[in-house]
Amino acid sequence: MNETTKDRDWPGYYRKTGDRPPRPTLVFALDRFDAEDPNALPSQAVDLGCGGGRDAIEMLRRGWRVFAVDAEAAALDALRAREDLPDDAELDGLVARFEDAAWPSCDLVNSSFALPLCPPDGFARTWDHIRASLRLGGRFAGHLFGEHDSWAGRDGMTFHTRRQAEELLDGLEVEYFDEEEDYSTTVRGEAKHWHVFHIVARKV
Numbered sequence: 650m651n652e653t654t655k656d657r658d659w660p661g662y663y664r665k666t667g668d669r670p671p672r673p674t675l676v677f678a679l680d681r682f683d684a685e686d687p688n689a690l691p692s693q694a695v696d697l698g699c700g701g702g703r704d705a706i707e708m709l710r711r712g713w714r715v716f717a718v719d720a721e722a723a724a725l726d727a728l729r730a731r732e733d734l735p736d737d738a739e740l741d742g743l744v745a746r747f748e749d750a751a752w753p754s755c756d757l758v759n760s761s762f763a764l765p766l767c768p769p770d771g772f773a774r775t776w777d778h779i780r781a782s783l784r785l786g787g788r789f790a791g792h793l794f795g796e797h798d799s800w801a802g803r804d805g806m807t808f809h810t811r812r813q814a815e816e817l818l819d820g821l822e823v824e825y826f827d828e829e830e831d832y833s834t835t836v837r838g839e840a841k842h843w844h845v846f847h848i849v850a851r852k853v
């Protein structure tokens with residue numbers, strides 16, 4: 650089944666992944682902010698395609714305000730229902746596709762394993778929106794899928810060559826860029842060749 654279709658079992662995905670540790674790209678970015686100013690006031694983050702909240706919960710735990718966006722209401726429901734949600738969490742949620750969503754200007758846009766699910770005709774404006782919404786010194790942390798990925802060519806998804814991925818980062822200070830090509834199984838147990846760009850970049 651094409652995992653981009655509406656009948657994809659997202660609630661099952663959230664149950665299986667929500668408690669997993671935050672993505673290394675997010676931890677890298679948060680650690681950079683901490684190193685710059687350990688006493689900084691709470692900063693604003695946007696989590697695009699938050700899923701079950703494995704990244705959002707880490708940002709909230711570290712005192713960030715989080716604006717979480719997901720096309721699936723079940724994702725926001727799962728995030729809000731988490732037992733580890735801090736009592737003082739400053740969390741706003743929006744059920745929307747990120748191609749169409751409005752979100753606040755921010756210090757961090759995090760999008761883990763979600764932007765490739767943006768259709769090609771909406772990707773450029775979504776990426777422009779991400780860059781424009783970042784304040785100076787703000788960071789993007791997240792992932793793009795490469796052209797060798799098993800899912801390349803699926804309807805409704807966007808894939809990039811390495812050169813295209815690098816071009817998207819023109820004018821940003823690239824702090825972390827790792828190209829992964831690996832065989833493993835998906836959360837649903839499907840064998841897959843992953844071609845993933847792991848990215849952290851800073852607006853300067």
Ligand SMILES: C[S@@+](CC[C@H](N)C(=O)[O-])C[C@H]1O[C@@H](n2cnc3c(N)ncnc32)[C@H](O)[C@@H]1O
Nearest residue numbers: 698699700719720721745746747761762763766
């Ligand atoms: C593979 S999951 C990743 C979830 C989480 N970021 C993580 O790292 O575990 C992708 C998430 O993006 C959401 N998503 C996919 N396409 C989207 C779109 N165009 N706009 C908003 N959310 C989208 C899905 O509903 C899903 O929750």
